[in-house]
Amino acid sequence: MEIRLLSKHKPENRVKIAEAGAIKPLVSLISSSDPLLQEYGVTAILNLSLCDENKDLIASSGAVKPLVWALKMGTPTAKENAACALLRLSQLEDNKIAIGRSGAIPLLVNLLETGGFRAKKDASTALYSLCSAKENKIRAVEAGIMKPLVELMADFGSNMVDKSAFVMSLLMSVPESKAAVVEEGGVPVLVEIVEDGTQRQKEMAVSILLQICEESVVYRTMVAREGAIPPLVALSQAGGTSRAKHKAEALIELLRQPRSHSY
Structure with a gap:
């Protein structure tokens, strides 16, 4: 001692x-x-x-x-x-x-x-x-790990949204992570953060959604159905960082592409 x-x-x-x-x-x-x-x-x-x-x-x-x-x-x-x-x-x-x-x-x-x-x-x-x-x-x-990360990110009162989003964003470079986020109900949570989070939280959520959607039409459809486009448009037009605007615009473009292709 x-x-x-x-x-x-x-x-x-x-x-x-x-x-x-x-x-x-x-x-x-x-x-x-x-x-x-x-x-x-x-x-x-x-x-x-x-x-x-x-x-x-x-x-x-x-x-x-x-x-x-x-x-x-x-x-x-x-x-x-x-x-x-x-x-x-x-x-x-x-x-x-x-x-x-x-x-x-x-x-x-x-x-x-x-x-x-x-x-x-x-x-x-x-x-x-x-x-x-x-x-x-x-x-x-x-x-x-995605289960507790999603739960903490869903709870704005946890004071863990930023830390959890940083960890989740880091994990997106491995393919297994994207399916795990979706399976744990992460898509609606991420869309909510784009709508109601701080500027930094919004940027991180958009970055994660962009990586989830890049190679999957199924996930794009899921994100679009959660109503992601209006808050993304608002973010792309708001006074945030140029990086956040660029990511929001890239995700909007992805979500508006035809979704008739298979996974």
């Missing part, structure tokens, strides 16, 4: 604590059967990971698997802090694949669905970082 507090309140202590050899014993504590001891270990590792110089050492000390274990079996605080620590480690490119292959992604998706606000926020940010790697995008879609 003392190391956790020292590493939290005084950033200059983070390098000193790591140089003193604290990381390996702290990593071992993350696998403790004592929930409070595990929580302290996770939190101390998180605090030390806030220093860029420590990230490599933490990863090379075998922290990833114990952090994933804490993400699965820990207290709510341990889960939140494990997600945040994995986020910090994933900021090094070499760690993204290792974290993805460790089984972290389904657990982060579960935290995104069932956790409190802070847990959802940490999970979504960690998933965004991890899913810059293609194989992690596929893992996230297979883990059912």
Whole structure:
């Protein structure tokens, strides 16, 4: 607990604590059967990971698997802090694949669905970082990420619309993601955001809809039937960014194409 507090309140202590050899014993504590001891270990590792110089050492000390274990079996605080620590480690490119292959992604998706606000926020940010790697995008879609993303985007009071839309947009580069969005009822939610969201939310929603519709006449028909064209026209004529207007115009053009072709 003392190391956790020292590493939290005084950033200059983070390098000193790591140089003193604290990381390996702290990593071992993350696998403790004592929930409070595990929580302290996770939190101390998180605090030390806030220093860029420590990230490599933490990863090379075998922290990833114990952090994933804490993400699965820990207290709510341990889960939140494990997600945040994995986020910090994933900021090094070499760690993204290792974290993805460790089984972290389904657990982060579960935290995104069932956790409190802070847990959802940490999970979504960690998933965004991890899913810059293609194989992690596929893992996230297979883990059912679209369900919680759609639910959070449908709830304007969740304060998670932007974060969820950023993650969903990142996942659109893998074909499996588009069908998953549609299957989870994402089309009407995205159209609602184009109509009632903030300017940034509207732009992200249009970008996602455009990618969904690009290669599918069936999806174009679905989006058009949800009444997307009027809010898209309004967006293309409004005072938003030129990028948002361009995307809205491109999507309008797609939706107005003949729909007699097969999928």
